[in-house]
Amino acid sequence: METVEDVTRMRLVGGNLALDFVNTRSGPPDGTPDDDVLTGYPELIAWGVYAGALTEAEATALRRLSRDDPGGARHALRRSLRTRDDLDDVFRALATGGSPGTSALARLRDDEADALGHAQLDRADTFVWTWRDDHTLARPLRPVVHAAVQLLTTGALDRIKGCGGCRFLFNDESKNRSRRWCSMDDCGTTEKIRRYVAARRTRATR
Ligand SMILES: [Zn+2]
Numbered sequence: 001m002e003t004v005e006d007v008t009r010m011r012l013v014g015g016n017l018a019l020d021f022v023n024t025r026s027g028p029p030d031g032t033p034d035d036d037v038l039t040g041y042p043e044l045i046a047w048g049v050y051a052g053a054l055t056e057a058e059a060t061a062l063r064r065l066s067r068d069d070p071g072g073a074r075h076a077l078r079r080s081l082r083t084r085d086d087l088d089d090v091f092r093a094l095a096t097g098g099s100p101g102t103s104a105l106a107r108l109r110d111d112e113a114d115a116l117g118h119a120q121l122d123r124a125d126t127f128v129w130t131w132r133d134d135h136t137l138a139r140p141l142r143p144v145v146h147a148a149v150q151l152l153t154t155g156a157l158d159r160i161k162g163c164g165g166c167r168f169l170f171n172d173e174s175k176n177r178s179r180r181w182c183s184m185d186d187c188g189t190t191e192k193i194r195r196y197v198a199a200r201r202t203r204a205t206r
Contacts, residue, residue, distance in 0.1 A: 004046040007037045012051060013182045015171035018148035019160075020051050022088050023168045023182075033167060041066050041073040041137075044080055048140040058132075058139065065137060076137035083111055083141055087148050091169050095162040112149045115142040163187050 007024075014020040024047060025033035038044055045062050048054035054062070066073035086107050090100040118134040119142065121127045131142045151160070151171065159172040164180045165187030172179040181188035 004042055007043050007046040008050045010037055010047070010050070011183060011186070013168060013170055015173055016147055016151050016155075017051060017053060017144050018087050018151060019091060019169045019171060021047075021084060021144045022091060024084070025088075025167065027167050029162060029165065029167055038077070038081065038084070041077045044077055044140050053143045054140055061135065062137065062139060065135070069137065072137050076141075079138065080141050083107075083145060086111075087144075090148070090152070091160055092162065094157050094160045095169055108145065108148060111141070111145040114138070115145045118142060119146075165190055 010020075010024060012020050012023075014023050024038050025036045027034040038047065042063065045054065045059050045066070049056060049059045066076075086104040089104045090108065093100045115131075116129065118136060118138075119129040119131055120133060122130045122132075129146060131139055134142060155171065159177060160169065161172050161179065162169050163182035166182060168182035168187075170179065170182055181191065
């Protein structure tokens with residue numbers, strides 16, 4: 001069973017909050033995921049703090065709210081996981097050169113409308129959407145959904161890629177768009193070792 005601690009061991013390599021949310025499931029590049037850190041509402045809150053979507057004060061308030069309304073928390077988790085499926089479909093399609101499904105996009109629009117309905121415009125350098133007065137159990141997902149729509153509407157779609165070694169998605173912010181791995185310390189290293197071993201084997205059989 002995953003613990004809240006496992007959530008904070010996830011690597012945030014997506015370069016975008018929505019892609020990091022998709023990356024809460026791990027596994028091989030193709031096929032079904034073999035691990036998921038979002039096993040309960042407390043894990044969703046912990047991930048939100050870890051990924052920068054929630055402040056500690058917001059997390060404390062949400063923990064209290066979810067204890068008072070366990071049914072509501074279960075529903076909020078189910079909705080969050082459905083949104084994650086939609087984001088997975090949309091961004092994985094783009095990463096592989098395909099087109100996202102229209103029903104996933106329609107649900108994402110509804111989620112964004114709901115998110116903005118609970119947001120306010122706060123002044124930073126420019127005005128930004130914030131959710132500091134949103135005291136609903138859906139609060140953790142608001143900035144995730146908004147980040148997804150921002151990436152779709154203002155990002156460079158050809159920078160959205162899937163790791164060559166695992167199912168993680170990332171926004172390739174490298175200058176020459178050459179990033180292939182979620183992380184050089186992880187899948188990148190595995191690939192370098194694989195190539196090294198293969199090259200040695202080739203030399204040995206010559
Ligand atoms: Zn990887």
